[in-house]
Amino acid sequence: MSVEVGGREGLSKGEFNRLVSSGRLISVGSSSRDLRPILVGEGVSTKVNANVGTSTGKCDLKLEVAKAEAAVSAGADAIMDLSVGGDLDKVRRTLLKKIPIPLGTVPVYQVYFESKFDMNLDSILNVIERQARDGVDFMTIHAGITQSFLKSMRKRIIPITSRGGGFIASWMLKHGRENPLYTGFDQILEVLKEYGVCLSLGDALRPGAIADAHDDCQIGELKILGKLTERAWSAGVQVMVEGPGHVPIHMIEQDVVLQKKICHGAPYYVLGPLVTDIGLGHDHITSAIGGAIAASAGADFLCYVTPSEHLGLPDIEDVRQGVVASKIAAHAGDIAKYGDMEKDIEMSRARRKLDWEKMFDQALDPQIAKKYSCLTSKKECSMCGEYCVLKLLEEDK
Amino acid sequence: MSVEVGGREGLSKGEFNRLVSSGRLISVGSSSRDLRPILVGEGVSTKVNANVGTSTGKCDLKLEVAKAEAAVSAGADAIMDLSVGGDLDKVRRTLLKKIPIPLGTVPVYQVYFESKFDMNLDSILNVIERQARDGVDFMTIHAGITQSFLKSMRKRIIPITSRGGGFIASWMLKHGRENPLYTGFDQILEVLKEYGVCLSLGDALRPGAIADAHDDCQIGELKILGKLTERAWSAGVQVMVEGPGHVPIHMIEQDVVLQKKICHGAPYYVLGPLVTDIGLGHDHITSAIGGAIAASAGADFLCYVTPSEHLGLPDIEDVRQGVVASKIAAHAGDIAKYGDMEKDIEMSRARRKLDWEKMFDQALDPQIAKKYSCLTSKKECSMCGEYCVLKLLEEDK
Numbered sequence: 001m002s003v004e005v006g007g008r009e010g011l012s013k014g015e016f017n018r019l020v021s022s023g024r025l026i027s028v029g030s031s032s033r034d035l036r037p038i039l040v041g042e043g044v045s046t047k048v049n050a051n052v053g054t055s056t057g058k059c060d061l062k063l064e065v066a067k068a069e070a071a072v073s074a075g076a077d078a079i080m081d082l083s084v085g086g087d088l089d090k091v092r093r094t095l096l097k098k099i100p101i102p103l104g105t106v107p108v109y110q111v112y113f114e115s116k117f118d119m120n121l122d123s124i125l126n127v128i129e130r131q132a133r134d135g136v137d138f139m140t141i142h143a144g145i146t147q148s149f150l151k152s153m154r155k156r157i158i159p160i161t162s163r164g165g166g167f168i169a170s171w172m173l174k175h176g177r178e179n180p181l182y183t184g185f186d187q188i189l190e191v192l193k194e195y196g197v198c199l200s201l202g203d204a205l206r207p208g209a210i211a212d213a214h215d216d217c218q219i220g221e222l223k224i225l226g227k228l229t230e231r232a233w234s235a236g237v238q239v240m241v242e243g244p245g246h247v248p249i250h251m252i253e254q255d256v257v258l259q260k261k262i263c264h265g266a267p268y269y270v271l272g273p274l275v276t277d278i279g280l281g282h283d284h285i286t287s288a289i290g291g292a293i294a295a296s297a298g299a300d301f302l303c304y305v306t307p308s309e310h311l312g313l314p315d316i317e318d319v320r321q322g323v324v325a326s327k328i329a330a331h332a333g334d335i336a337k338y339g340d341m342e343k344d345i346e347m348s349r350a351r352r353k354l355d356w357e358k359m360f361d362q363a364l365d366p367q368i369a370k371k372y373s374c375l376t377s378k379k380e381c382s383m384c385g386e387y388c389v390l391k392l393l394e395e396d397k
Numbered sequence: 398m399s400v401e402v403g404g405r406e407g408l409s410k411g412e413f414n415r416l417v418s419s420g421r422l423i424s425v426g427s428s429s430r431d432l433r434p435i436l437v438g439e440g441v442s443t444k445v446n447a448n449v450g451t452s453t454g455k456c457d458l459k460l461e462v463a464k465a466e467a468a469v470s471a472g473a474d475a476i477m478d479l480s481v482g483g484d485l486d487k488v489r490r491t492l493l494k495k496i497p498i499p500l501g502t503v504p505v506y507q508v509y510f511e512s513k514f515d516m517n518l519d520s521i522l523n524v525i526e527r528q529a530r531d532g533v534d535f536m537t538i539h540a541g542i543t544q545s546f547l548k549s550m551r552k553r554i555i556p557i558t559s560r561g562g563g564f565i566a567s568w569m570l571k572h573g574r575e576n577p578l579y580t581g582f583d584q585i586l587e588v589l590k591e592y593g594v595c596l597s598l599g600d601a602l603r604p605g606a607i608a609d610a611h612d613d614c615q616i617g618e619l620k621i622l623g624k625l626t627e628r629a630w631s632a633g634v635q636v637m638v639e640g641p642g643h644v645p646i647h648m649i650e651q652d653v654v655l656q657k658k659i660c661h662g663a664p665y666y667v668l669g670p671l672v673t674d675i676g677l678g679h680d681h682i683t684s685a686i687g688g689a690i691a692a693s694a695g696a697d698f699l700c701y702v703t704p705s706e707h708l709g710l711p712d713i714e715d716v717r718q719g720v721v722a723s724k725i726a727a728h729a730g731d732i733a734k735y736g737d738m739e740k741d742i743e744m745s746r747a748r749r750k751l752d753w754e755k756m757f758d759q760a761l762d763p764q765i766a767k768k769y770s771c772l773t774s775k776k777e778c779s780m781c782g783e784y785c786v787l788k789l790l791e792e793d794k
Contacts, residue, residue: 056784084784112784157745159790166786173790209745211738246745249693250733275689275729277741277748280756281765285685285725292672292686296646310748310756311769328682332672336647341608344674348554348606348643351674351707359677359707368678372708387453387481387509389563393556393570 009044019043023229024265026238028078028102031196033135038077038102040240041267045340046295046330048075049104049269049303050323053082054091055313061091067319068099074323074365076304078138080104082163084113093134102137104200108181112167117174121184128188132195139197140242141188142168143181144224145204153217158208161245165204185228189235199232199239200269201225206245209277213247214255226262240267240301243294247273252290256297269301270294283309284318284325291326295333302326324365331364352390406441416440420626421662423635425475425499428593430532435474435499437637438664442737443692443727445472446501446666446700447720450479451488452710458488464716465496470763471720473701475535477501479560481510490531499534501597505578509564514571518581525585529592536594537639538585539565540578541621542601550614555605558642562601582625586632596629596636597666598622603642606674610644611652623659637664637698640691644670649687653694666698667691680706681715681722688723692730699723721762728761749787 011019019025019042029037040047050071052064068079079099083091088110096103107127108119115123128139142164150173153159160166168179181188192199203225205217212218225241232239241263247255252273259268273290274283287305295302306314306322314322334340343362350358360369408416416422416439426434437444447468449461465476476496480488485507493500504524505516512520525536539561547570550556557563565576578585589596600622602614609615622638629636638660644652649670656665670687671680684702692699703711703719711719731737740759747755757766 157742158749158787160786163784163786166789167784170789209741209748210732211742211745248732248738249689249729276725276732276761277738277744278728278759278761279725280744280760281762281768282721282725285682285722286729288682289686289689289726289729292646293690311765311772324679325682328673328676328679329686331675332646332683332686335607335645335673341645341674344606345554345608347674347677348608351606352555362675363677364673364675365678368708371678375708387560387564389557389560390555392563392567 009039011043015043022265023233023239024267026198026240026267028138028198028238030132030135030137030198032133033096033137035100035102040269040301042265042300046299046333046337047077047301048323048326048330049078049080049301050076050319051080051082051303052095052319053080054085056085058313059086061086061094064091065094065098067314067316068095070316070319071323072099072101074320074367075327076101076323078102078104080106080303082106082109084109088113089130092131092136096135104138104140105131105136106140106164106202107131108142108164108167117171119171119180121180121187124180124184125187125191129191132191132197136197138200139192140164140200140202141181142202142204143179143185143188143228144201144221145169145179146182146224147172147178149205149217149220153205156207156209156212156215156217158212160204161208162202162204162206164202168204185231186235189232189237192237193235199237201228201239201241203242203244206243206271208246210246210248210275213244213251218244219258222259222262226264229263229266240269243268243270243299244273245271246277247275247290249275249289249293252293253297256294256299260298267300268298269303270299271303272305274305280310281307283307284322288325288329291329292332295330296336298337299333302330320367327364354388354390406436408440412440419662420630420636421664423595423637423664425535425595425635427529427532427534427595429530430493430534432497432499437666437698439662439697443696443730443734444474444698445720445723445727446475446477446698447473447716448477448479448700449492449716451482453482455710456483458483458491461488462491462495464711464713465492467713467716468720469496469498471717472724472761472763473498473720475499475501477503477700479503479506481506485510486527489528489533493532501535501537502528502533503537503561503599504528505539505561505564514568516568516577518577518584521577521581522584522588526588529588529594533594535597536589537561537597537599538578539599539601540576540582540585540625541598541618542566542576543579543621544569544575546602546614546617550602553604553606553609553612553614555609557601558605559599559601559603561599565601582628583632586629586634589634590632596634598625598636598638600639600641603640603668605643607643607645607672610641610648615641616655619656619659623661626660626663637666640665640667640696641670642668643674644672644687646672646686646690649690650694653691653696657695664697665695666700667696668700669702671702677707678704680704681719685722685726688726689729692727693733695734696730699727717764724761751787
């Protein structure tokens, strides 16, 4: 595997090999696809994933492609296709063709879509292999939810919020049998290994309410994920571990420390965390707060949350807002984690000179330059006008 | 002074008196105005301030009143009038008449506007008394920047970003004299005491770039503010202390701890902090991240930042977005500080039942209900449609 990296990613060959061989750093990009892999884990910048995908009620392939493209141009590092409506193979293959960055899936969505409660290990392996052959780069597998949790999760305010986890849990409840992703884990690993697909261990029991954070379900499942991480490593499969969800601020650092300890340093891929449940309509902000704290404490990969979270499917502008909010969180985390403030310093130097073009060059959101292009000719902003403090002090020099 | 308080503010008389007499809790609401004061400091919820005000280039009184009203209905606890354009007395008096929550000002804006470099202690006292007589509830006084900082601040990436501080600094540079707000501090306190105005000790040297955070200027000024806090207490004036600004995540907790220690527990009123300099166009998010961490570490009062920060004057929607982002930060901080998650639990219980009306009732942004009112009739969101995990599990019970 050849990895060309620059900037923060400019690890020495020795460091890179050490981190990869210990499982603390992974290279996401399946062997079936011709694309530059992304590095996720210790020593490299925090990455951002954007979800797209059709729904049962809304299935517009062009729109989902446009969302994915908007996410890419806003700076997303990876895309997940979470489609559950229409021709799922076609949606996925189209995204794989159009999107130049790693693509992830949750295969159990398609298994459930095709087989509902008839799903079994064969139909699961069939879908995983089909998706892997297409070139999917990473897959979320909810192998950590077992029969022992089905009773205790009823005590939660939100028993389960993970959709993939919910499909599996309802199948387990209906049949009274163990999770096939758990019992068939070794066979799943064989397929992932064959196609060079990264495993993302899903947290079916991530808290969906801050009051449920760090309960027995979440921590119990995490312990299983820690054991599955070792089994994946033994099978030669790269692995990251997924995390919450809804977690109050004072528990986030502890959350990251626990994952790193229990999962032996495997990269941590968090959805949020959302630091309050009442930010409805603004959950890109509640999750940017949690994501920034998580990243600064060592989380490696942030799944974006859009303003329409908990309300409906995002539109293109929601996707853009979600990616930018997560990029802010990831960068703010990298400042704390690594001291990466070169761009910040460039921005502030340009700000002092009122050099708008340079400021726009450094801005995390590339669209801002367009929206405020009138500023480049004026050299002053409407906030202070003639009372600009930066200008006042220049006059006195 | 009678203070009626409920919820988190429901302190016992004993606690309230103990906190107020130690200066750790203040009641903002001047004796000249008939309005319910807000409590700021230890033991009570984190409050949010929204800035409005005319500029030299843009002076539309109606628009500024509309912004203030939008801020109030979005949940702001206080408003600051930062006008520097048009008839400043008229703008302020109109806002005082229309706005039912505490109003703050930075008197040196008006002094500079009326006297420019001729300003002196007399013109300063004149404006402070005029504003106090009108009923202004709290005033920012930049008394902590002294001659000793004028040279060292040149070493910063952004020497000064505080507008009030900049007016004072440029006057001090021009005249080679000490800061009149510092030399005349006792006389200023007399006026504030007479009218029951709260003092907000401005941080003229707050960092305007994350690389400048916690430098000698910021910490040196903070030490002076600590001494001025004690002088204000001796004079019987309630006081809070203002803070940054631009501060990277890993320094925010330390920032709050330092302020509380150096300023003897006086309430901390922070602007942001913004956790990166490159969030241009999204600084309500960069500051919500910093504000939430600051509040969770003990900051008491958050000044909002809008998406148009560093770009221009906010419009009404920017104001709304700024207030909501700060309310999220304040609440997320209160969850960490006090465990205040009653509303979060109510929201999540309603979410489990797909009870949209109850969800909208708990939402921090009251406008969300209007935007998504179609959901209340559908009982399902377009995200999951028929694959709603919450419904799946209900069927299995």
